[in-house]
Amino acid sequence: MASRTSGMNPVVTLLLQRIGIGFVLIIAISFLLFVGVEMLPGDFARNFLGQSATPEAVANIRKELGLDEPLLSRYLGWLGGMLTGDFGHSWANKASVNEQLFKRLANTLFLATTAALFAVPISVGLGMVAVFFRNKLPDHVINILSLAAISMPEFFIGYLIIFAFALLWPIGDGPPIIPSSPLLSLANVQLIFLPALTLVVVVLAAMMRMTRAAILNIMESAYIETAELKGLNMMTIIRKHAAPNAISPIINVVALNLAYLVVGVIVVEVIFAYPGMGQYFVDAVKVRDMPVVQACGVVFAGVYIVLNMLADVGAILANPRLMHPK
């Protein structure tokens, strides 16, 4: 215990370090994004006006938005706003980015969280079932189905689900899916049933297979064999020896998939015409609406970094060796 009294709790130090790194990462990402959008062919004025752009109109828009200014000064101006919590106004329709962003983010989080609430218990449960029946029929069935789900791109799964459950046997709402306010209501949960189902199918397989692999991996290690040789029964071995050591890879894959749910829902949002972050982002990128692209990019990066950080911290907390160094 001497090490703890002499300094800060190592977990707290680690956490602070991670937060610091995450913050630097977000700034770096925002800069890369800025430069990246700048490097894309065509600028906002041209893309916004499309084929009907006249040189005069393009010049007028550029002048008004200050696009003639050098890149760095524009970036620093934006960064200043961002650090004070103001993402500015959309170039295209002058609406406040903050207002739109949080509404869209709430929609996306609502969809992603609902999907996660189903996906995580189901996948971890199925993973355990697969281990329990290793190389028997249930394991094979679960494996084949999850491989099939992984192999199909998510837009295709989405279309199949729309076709089957919105048109053929209508048990849920097809596109467009526009939640009514207030967001947190049973009616909205019912409304987003099909897109949530699509997301569950998309992430389920990865999480399930990772759970199965993590537990199996540990079941094959020497100390489990020792425990078996000592004559302990199977349940005790899984509970006391295997599970605690399998938690950290499982937490990792769950967190990564949650991040995927938030960041990767773009395609699902588009095919269900769901007004979330993804659609907002895609619309903005199309016309190079920089303030919106930047804001969405920062939020996506933030979610990804925070969930990864949580995964790391979770894995450390679950691992006694990392909790008690030396």
Add this chain to the structure above:
Amino acid sequence: MSNELKHLGLKVVLGRMNRRDFIGRAAALGVAAPLATQLLSSTARANPVRGGHLVLGLNGGATTDSLDPGLAPSAVPQSVNYAWGETLVVTDPNDGTAQPWLAESWEASADAKTWAFRIRKGVTFSNGKTMTVDDVVATLKRHSDENSKSGALGILKAIGQNFRADGDNLVIELESGNADLPYLLSDYHITIQPNGGFDAPAAGIGTGAYTVEVNEPGVRHTLVRRDDHWKSDWAYVDSAEILVINDTTARTAAMSGGKVHVINRVDPKTVHLLKRVPNVKINNVSGRGHYVFVSHVDTPPFDNVDLGLALKYAINREEIVDKILRGFGTVGNDFPINAAYAFFPDSIPQREFDTDKAAFHYKKSGHDGSPIVLRTSNAAFGGAEDAAVLFQQTCQAAGIPLEIKREPADGYWSNVWNVQPFCVSYWSGRPTQDQMYTVAYQSEADWNDTRWKRPEFDKMMIEARAELDAGRRKEIYTSMALMLRDEGGLIVPMFNDFIDASTTRLEGQLTDPSAPLSNALLICRAWFAS
């Protein structure tokens, strides 16, 4: 109208036959297409019914949309803007002629230089104010200002700043005569706003039949009918809702699932499937939009007229219409005008696919045999890449070495189109021949994407523009079209149909050759059968 025709017309009204079939059957009975369309509309217009809530699932909306009519780039903002705002002139959905709207009538001097538009009285904005000539003048000022971002800036260049209020009239004095001035004022950007929209361009306040209740760009817009609109046979549904569904499959699913009453931009590849869904009808009309392969006639090897002709003979237009548009279109004739325009030069023979002639002209051109690079992208039009491949195959048969280079869709309009010497493109038509030629075939035009610079062509165009005699005008347009067809840098394989779909219960004027969704006026022109 014969009984047979009446019967057919009724079938269309009841949704048991589509317009295309009707026109075909009418033609068999010896009735020309424009007349048939008119007969059809008169049948359909027989008994409009008021009421109902119309839901549209549309492609062409984005989070970045604004209610500023000067900035409306696509179908959704156009439809919204036409619900709350109106223009001085609206084109007729059947013959394309300019019809009085907020301008009650107009007169031109003999040289078509001085115009007086009488502004309708007793028209109110949705904020309660009465529309005056000053609002009209201010609107024109805002869109024609040099610093304007309005998409109408190019069109209004012809007018400049030479307009003023004179009593109840808007008087415009042009530097050179323009018989098409009323058509220019039907442009969808120029909806009349209080004080021209200088105070609040995106407020959504206008003289239109609806007010904007919910405005969530890229998601939905809801519209509610005003009780005090000036026109009685107009705006039948009580309220309307536009839901943005940009994904084609999602839109089709929404239509077949009955979640929306109308969708736009039906994929030609799946029209035959959507047709089978009960209670869904397809509303298609041949528009003025056309798909083109454009080459710069001032750049080798495209400056060689024989090479141009070789390429024009080497394209199989019928095949491309069949395979790319699934028949939802008509073949082009290498000039940018079709029968949807007034004064269409109908005496020009159709250019046919002819491998021998293509080979002959190719040989005559003395081309060195190096590959001719055609740049293509589906950004230009759906199926552009496939169309290029079909073109390549028929070129091959004539011994022409066409090479296809695929370009990214992103930035296509700024990096490839109007930059590279040979590429695919798309032109949505214009209300008049003059505008189409002015925008892209005048020597000085910004969008002269074929680098067509012929002083004699420009001269004819200006002459036709000021010509109030219809016969003479048609003659000039015929010579211009012939010149462009034989020496110009554009190959026009086809004009595309606008394909929308709606529930069979929906009636009224559902199509308009000017633009899809009945020229974005569908909300005001449609009603539900009781």
